[in-house]
Amino acid sequence: MPSSRRDFLQKSTQLAAGLSLATLPTTAQQRLAADAIRIGLIGVNNMGWADLTSMLKNPDAVCVALCDVDSNVLNKRAAELEKKTGKKVTLYNDFRKLIDDKSVDAVIVGTPDHWHCLPAVYACQAGKDVYVEKPLANSIEECDLIVAAAKRYNRIIQVGQWQRSGEHWKAALAYVQSGKIGPVRTVKTWAFMGYGKEFPPKPDVAAPAGVDYDMWLGPAPNRPFNPNRFHGSFRYYWDYAGGLMTDWGAHMIDVALWGMNVAAPRSVVATGGKFGFPDHDGDTPDTMQVVYDYGKFSVLWEQSLGTVRGPYDRDHGVAFIGNLGTVVIDRGKWEVLPEVEQGRYLSPAMPIQKATANDLDAHTRNFLDCIRSRKQPNCPAEVGRNVALHSHLGNIAYRTGHKLVWEAEKGMIVDDTSAQQLAKAHYRSPWTLPKVS
Ligand SMILES: NC(=O)c1ccc[n+]([C@@H]2O[C@H](COP(=O)([O-])OP(=O)(O)OC[C@H]3O[C@@H](n4cnc5c(N)ncnc54)[C@H](O)[C@@H]3O)[C@@H](O)[C@H]2O)c1
Incomplete structure (x- = not known):
């Protein structure tokens, strides 16, 4: 140089x-x-x-x-x-x-x-x-x-x-934490994404020339190549990912944890299914609602594949609902929706605050x-782990149909063998989890 x-x-x-x-x-x-x-x-x-x-x-x-x-x-x-x-x-x-x-x-x-x-x-x-x-x-x-x-x-x-690393996220969360919307009782998080409507099964075929398919599978279970499970749309299969929950949930629930300064819930329940597009080839649900219990407040996650009219008419976002008002944030802006009592606002009104920076560049x-x-x-890594924990617990609650109890001190789901199995990595030989010692 x-x-x-x-x-x-x-x-x-x-x-x-x-x-x-x-x-x-x-x-x-x-x-x-x-x-x-x-x-x-x-x-x-x-x-x-x-x-x-x-x-x-x-x-x-x-x-x-x-x-x-x-x-x-x-x-x-x-x-x-x-x-x-x-x-x-x-x-x-x-x-x-x-x-x-x-x-x-x-x-x-x-x-x-x-x-x-x-x-x-x-x-x-x-x-x-x-x-x-x-x-x-x-x-x-x-x-x-x-x-x-x-x-x-x-x-x-x-x-x-x-x-x-985004300034408008920080500003919105500072507003939530200032107390101006009162005690927060619920944090809603969601992603309603318009894609994924047409995704019919396709036959297994030979992997494309130039692709080391065994290395693409790596620790995941062995199976013939299928174009549906490859670039991008691997997201819809449990072997490689966790659907909208690990895709958008990892972003939006992270903001809830950041705003509330918490790391792990007490318990988790989930419900949903392939309701909108039952013939979709993927494993993951197109519709799912998850509730995380934090004792003094709840965090909710809602996902919908193939529809975009989410809460507050946003296709993704986070809403902190307090006694005096609600702060709603998405990637483009944030705003305060004051509660109203006898014709007066209970928290100050303010214009919509637009995002002005490139958050990925800042990150x-x-x-x-x-x-x-x-x-x-x-x-x-801890922050990534905390939100991935929420995403995986939500998916495991959905897949088992069980209410999961999380014990933070032990760092595990308690009294539920089938859920505990889904929390573990199951690697295909010769790949093994490395020892960190
Ligand atoms: N932060 C964000 O906003 C954001 C947005 C989109 C995707 N993502 C994440 O990025 C990751 C990738 O998603 P994507 O949409 O780019 O997927 P993709 O399928 O388009 O790209 C993944 C690439 O990894 C390659 N690959 C697979 N196994 C490999 C291996 N063993 N060694 C080297 N290369 C290998 C694939 O061939 C492919 O080119 C996912 O975890 C996804 O959740 C994050």
Whole structure:
């Protein structure tokens, strides 16, 4: 790197982190303070690519490696990257090789949910920091393991719940916490998404040329290739993900936990089914309602695939319902709906507050800053684990039909063997859960 660019980065990052090089603990961190952070992306198709391109808006981040089990997508993204940056990067089909690559400082894990845990933990073990997509992992057991790995190997993990870096979310939650809407008795969270109406079963076929399908399946159960279960729509199958609940629920319920400053419910009940589109090929319900009991208030989750007229006529959002008013937040704005008594508002009226920033860019910037400062990022592994816990408990309550009791001290569902089984990771050989010790 030319010394002028190095000097620029060194000065700007020292200022941003409030650090001097003399205070940095290791040679590696001294290098990081001086040079661009070298990123390797695992899973390049959709969100992983969005995360990378967001990071690359910063002059102190460079991409040095891409990895995907689908060579078609990998080659397409490599060509796009070369066009964008003028540079070729190292390409891998096996993420373990990318993690072994000494020229990579930090990895983005943009693979489907069943492939979050192993890359994230291996990367921590290799001394790399990790930006991992939400939900943190596909089972409660894997989520706990990632949290343990971040601590044990002293790594920065940022989970892709990018609302956590969004200014209008922070402003709305500060309003809730100011007491202006009175004590909050209910937090509603929801996603009503217009997609997923037409999704008929398709026959199993040979995997497309250039796809390492066994590696795509990884720890998930073996089965023939089916296009429905592949890129993007893997979301509708329990083997790889958890439907709308782990997709949008991981974002919206996170805001409820953040606003109420809580981590785990006492108990969970759920109901729902494939009511709207019974012939939809997926496993996950198109309709589901979940209630999380917190003793003094409830958190509600509601999902609906194929319809968009959600609560407050928003297709997604979070509503904090207090005695004096309701604060409603979505990705574009937030507002206060005051309660009315005898013709007067019980909390101050205010105009709708619009979001003005790119929250994903703020979130990836925060990750880069924390790699240098070694401070906790806006969405560390514990925060990702807490909301993934809610998503998985909701899905497990739905799948078993049981009311689940969660014991926070033990970190487990109590007195329910079938639910406990669904909280665990069941890996296909030769993949095993790594030991973090
Ligand atoms: N934060 C957000 O707003 C947001 C938005 C969309 C998706 N996501 C999350 O991002 C993740 C990916 O979703 P998507 O829509 O991008 O999925 P996708 O199917 O479009 O892309 C996943 C990519 O990972 C690749 N892959 C699978 N196994 C791999 C392996 N072992 N090694 C390397 N590559 C592998 C696939 O071939 C594919 O190219 C999911 O966990 C999803 O929940 C987050």
